[in-house]
Amino acid sequence: MGEFFSSWLIKEGLLTKNCPDENSFYVYANTAQRTMASAQSFISKAFPQCNITIHHASDTQRDPIFNPVVHNSSKAFRTEAIEEMKTLLKSLHLNSSYEDLQNILDYKESKYCVIKHKCDFITDPNKVFVNTGFKPNLEGPLKICKSVIDSFIMENYEGFPINEVAWGSLQDVDQWDAILGLTRGYHDVIFNTTLIAQDLAKPLLKFITELLLKRQAKVTLLMGHDANIYTVLKSMGFKPYTLEKQYEMTPAGGKIVIQKWGNNTSGNMYAKIDYVYQGTDQMREGKALSLNNPPEVTMLKLEGCVMDDNGFCLWDDFVKLLNGLIGNV
Known part of the structure; x- marks a missing residue:
């Protein structure tokens, strides 16, 4: 650049x-x-x-200029911010994307599923957190999906052969689009509600x-x-x-x-x-x-x-x- x-x-x-x-x-x-x-x-x-x-x-x-943490310490702000995040989370329609990524990962056979007994991206719960002095957070399947997709994106940028990126499961635009709504949804919930973004x-x-x-x-x-x-x-x-x-x-x-x-x-x-x-x-x-x-x-x-x-x-x-x-x- x-x-x-x-x-x-x-x-x-x-x-x-x-x-x-x-x-x-x-x-x-x-x-x-x-x-x-x-x-x-x-x-x-x-x-x-x-x-x-x-x-x-x-x-x-x-x-502090760049640090993306919550500044407003009022209880009213925290309550409203969490509600905004939950409302946005509920509005996302990601079941198809969850299914596609689960299939790519063979998620139900993963060690995480066996050990944590959390084996279904669609039904496992997501939880949002807003605390003063910390970055807004979301825990659950949407965050897991975001982390996985980040690794696939980096494989692609680093020039891995296409048949090796995500074990060959992402070879065209349609296959990428099928899962990218998950990472976009994650970032929208964390950063793109009005109160959180402005703060x-x-x-x-x-x-x-x-x-x-x-x-x-x-x-x-x-x-x-x-x-x-x-x-x-x-x-x-x-x-x-x-x-x-x-x-x-x-x-x-x-x-x-x-x-x-x-x-x-x-x-x-x-x-x-x-x-x-x-x-x-x-x-x-x-x-x-x-x-x-x-x-x-x-x-x-x-x-x-x-x-x-x-x-x-x-x-x-x-x-x-x-x-x-x-x-x-």
């Missing part, structure tokens, strides 16, 4: 071929090992001969708003993880989207790109938000991304900001939306 973005930013005139200073390119990453490594990988590809500082919180603590995302939304409105860097790279993407997108009120050529909703390495554009004729400023990501085949093939081999781009649309057909909404309306979310109104 880094090589593509540096070429694109130079092409658009935001950066030059020289090493950028922090007024041009600013990096802030979560302190988790994988996000620090991802930030380092990005800048080493984007600016291979440059000394770019990765800013972050103290190495000894979890960064978890608020520190990051405050930071994003500060970066957009007060700091002067032309380009800022924030490196978090998929929980941040889920909660920010839900909190900001983005419309449902589909990522072409990709099985996942938040593929590894994907970027939410918030852009500020100007119209020289009218003088108006606009916001535009795209999801930039690698397609499944691009990940399997492992080819470097560039202007000649670009990543996939999906335009994201906001409910609370009137957009034209090209995805542009007035910058002032976008700022008003952000300020409303973080309480600066």
Whole structure:
């Protein structure tokens, strides 16, 4: 991703071929090992001969900006949040997907079934948990399914022969689609209810708003993880989207790109938000991304900001939306 973005930013005139200073390119990453490594990988590809500082919180603590934990400690919030999660969980229609994954795993013959006496994804219970200072949690078959599917996805990305991914049971789009509703359902229950998303995302939304409105860097790279993407997108009120050529909703390495554009004729400023990501085949093939081999781009649309057909909404309306979310109104 880094090589593509540096070429694109130079092409658009935001950066030059020289090493950028922090007024041009600013990096802030979560302190988790994988996000620090991802930030380092990005800048080493984007600016291979440059000394770019990765800013972050103290190495000894979890960064509250990115940490997807519950902040509201009121009993009323906890009760309502749990009810929202349970309602969403009940609305999911996943029996067919559960059956397909059970067959792939031969689940009823598994050690887990024998030892735990939990042998049926459809009838075994799911339980939701909301506690202050902790990530929302869900225990039960849906979480098991999510973990299993994650391993299948990684096998696919790492280029396993197709007949070895999930023991050869996922060889076409229809077979993937048959089970992927499980992992989407899991993430929706954990992160995509209104109360939970807004509570978890608020520190990051405050930071994003500060970066957009007060700091002067032309380009800022924030490196978090998929929980941040889920909660920010839900909190900001983005419309449902589909990522072409990709099985996942938040593929590894994907970027939410918030852009500020100007119209020289009218003088108006606009916001535009795209999801930039690698397609499944691009990940399997492992080819470097560039202007000649670009990543996939999906335009994201906001409910609370009137957009034209090209995805542009007035910058002032976008700022008003952000300020409303973080309480600066």
